[in-house]
Amino acid sequence: MNRFLLALIACVWLPSAMASPLYHASIPLDNGAQTSQQAAKKQALIAVLTKVSGQREVSDNPAVEQAQQDVDGFISQLGYGESKDQSDGAAQRTLEVGFDSQKIRAVLRQAGLPLWGSPRPAVLVWLVDDRDGDRQIIWEQSGRPVIDQLRDAAAIRGLPVLIPVGDFDDLMAISSSDLWGGFIDPVEQASQRYQPDGIVIGKLTEQGIRWQFFPDTSDMQSDQTRGQANNAQAMIDTIADYYAEQTGVVLDNDDERASLQIAIAGMDNGDDYVDLERTLAGLNALQQVHLAELNDDTLIFDVRLAASQQALINELTANRHIRLMTPQEREARTMAPAEEQDSTMLEDKSETAVSDTDSDKQTTELLFATPALTDSRDADSTDNQRLWFVWTS
Numbered sequence: 001m002n003r004f005l006l007a008l009i010a011c012v013w014l015p016s017a018m019a020s021p022l023y024h025a026s027i028p029l030d031n032g033a034q035t036s037q038q039a040a041k042k043q044a045l046i047a048v049l050t051k052v053s054g055q056r057e058v059s060d061n062p063a064v065e066q067a068q069q070d071v072d073g074f075i076s077q078l079g080y081g082e083s084k085d086q087s088d089g090a091a092q093r094t095l096e097v098g099f100d101s102q103k104i105r106a107v108l109r110q111a112g113l114p115l116w117g118s119p120r121p122a123v124l125v126w127l128v129d130d131r132d133g134d135r136q137i138i139w140e141q142s143g144r145p146v147i148d149q150l151r152d153a154a155a156i157r158g159l160p161v162l163i164p165v166g167d168f169d170d171l172m173a174i175s176s177s178d179l180w181g182g183f184i185d186p187v188e189q190a191s192q193r194y195q196p197d198g199i200v201i202g203k204l205t206e207q208g209i210r211w212q213f214f215p216d217t218s219d220m221q222s223d224q225t226r227g228q229a230n231n232a233q234a235m236i237d238t239i240a241d242y243y244a245e246q247t248g249v250v251l252d253n254d255d256e257r258a259s260l261q262i263a264i265a266g267m268d269n270g271d272d273y274v275d276l277e278r279t280l281a282g283l284n285a286l287q288q289v290h291l292a293e294l295n296d297d298t299l300i301f302d303v304r305l306a307a308s309q310q311a312l313i314n315e316l317t318a319n320r321h322i323r324l325m326t327p328q329e330r331e332a333r334t335m336a337p338a339e340e341q342d343s344t345m346l347e348d349k350s351e352t353a354v355s356d357t358d359s360d361k362q363t364t365e366l367l368f369a370t371p372a373l374t375d376s377r378d379a380d381s382t383d384n385q386r387l388w389f390v391w392t393s
Contacts, residue, residue: 022051022118022158023101026081026094037095041075042068044097051158052104054116054244056237063111074107076100105251114248117284121197121215121243121318122160125150126187128179129204135176138204139166146204146232153233157240162194169193179203182212184220191217197320198243202235211235215242218320247318249285249311258305262312265298265325265333266391272321276391279319285312298333300386309387316389325388333388 025044030036045068049058058064067074077098082091108115127138127146138144140163147163154161164170173190179201191199199214208230214220227238267273276299280289285307293300305312316322325333 020101020118021155023048023099023104024077025097025099026083027097028083029080029093029095038071040095041071041097044095045071045074045099047156048097048099048104049107049113050156052115052117053108053113054157054240054248055113056241058111058113061111061113063107064113067107074099074103109251112250114244114250115284116158116244116248117282119282120158120160122162122195123198123200123239124162124164124191124194124196125200125202126164126174126179126191127202127204128176130180131204131206135180137164137166137174137176137179139164139170141166150232150236153236154240156233157236159236159240159243161236162196164190164194184214188217188220198239200235200239202232209235213239213242215239215246216320247315249307249315251284252305252307258309259302260305260309261292261300261302261386262316262389263298263300263386264322264389264391265329266393267297267299268393272391272393275321279316279322283312283315285315313387321392322389323392325390329390330388 025047027040027043027047029040046059046064049064049067050056059068075097077096079096081094081096083094084091105115107113127150129136129138129144129146138146140147150161150163170190174186178186178190180203182201187199187201196217197215199217199220201212203210208228209232210228211226213225213227214223215225216223225242227235229235229238264276267276280286280301285305286303287306288304290302291299292302303312313324317324
């Protein structure tokens with residue numbers, strides 16, 4: 001394996017210096033009174049806990065109620081801003097509140113609430129309006145109120161949404177009839193340029209909004225759900241609930257967290273290594289990662305968990321490039337003669353540790369140390385503590 005690629009793994013990822021919107025809330029102020037500001041701080045805390053946990057109702061949790069009483073101790077940034085009132089367009093003063101991510105995670109642990117971390121899946125939303133008798137696609141720059149409503153609803157849940165721009169490429173790729181009919185092939189082709197993780201087709205009628213939701217763009221033919229509601233907020237809530245349930249992890253309160261190995265096979269080129277490193281950096285189920293061994297196209301990591309093994313599996317396989325290895329594939333690999341396995345020694349040493357950052361991306365520290373050669377007599381016991389995955393480009 002090329003040592004240049006190993007150096008690339010060690011260097012490509014750097015934690016973001018930008019403050020994460022997940023830990024920030026903007027709350028309208030009725031007036032400048034101290035009582036109003038204190039109430040706004042508590043509202044901001046609930047808003048952030050809602051986004052970070054992926055749960056709609058958190059305020060009745062005893063740990064959350066206690067945190068509200070001590071809200072000032074959780075704040076890392078405080079300021080003022082302005083926003084437009086949707087009813088009349090007038091400027092309204094807002095309290096801008098940023099919270100300490102470590103302290104927010106501590107509240108989640110105490111409350112038994114999950115952590116829905118980042119990066120989060122980006123959802124492309126196609127909208128077609130049938131309310132005026134003339135079906136039209138609603139583009140990003142259309143100025144229609146539903147676009148702002150959609151964005152506001154997504155911001156409340158911390159869900160990244162994309163709206164098609166409606167340029168020449170879009171106009172040539174898809175029609176309102178394609179969207180209204182829910183025809184997968186043209187929708188899939190027109191969506192490729194945006195590279196979304198999920199796709200929604202929203203159909204606006206006099207009764208509200210109906211939608212088709214494709215949570216995984218790599219499997220649109222078989223994986224889709226339908227729903228209807230009165231407004232865009234309800235549609236976004238349904239989508240956010242789905243992803244939060246799939247990838248949210250309940251953080252472990254036990255200081256003695258489990259350690260095990262994960263092996264990821266199929267790493268064929270530099271782009272794969274870069275993508276894998278970024279994936280590991282965003283996992284909330286991991287507290288620490290240590291690159292222990294290289295065998296041909298397989299990377300083997302020693303890891304310490306911050307949540308359950310199942311939470312780790314759910315987070316990893318939420319990435320479209322990663323799947324669990326089948327028993328047959330695993331057996332074929334473990335039966336390969338030891339002399340045919342080309343174990344590469346790692347000479348470079350780079351150390352980091354998974355820590356909370358304001359970007360909500362845990363700073364995954366890949367510990368590059370010289371790995372010991374695996375004794376074949378210990379293979380069975382080691383394999384029992386190892387989770388096997390396959391990377392598919």
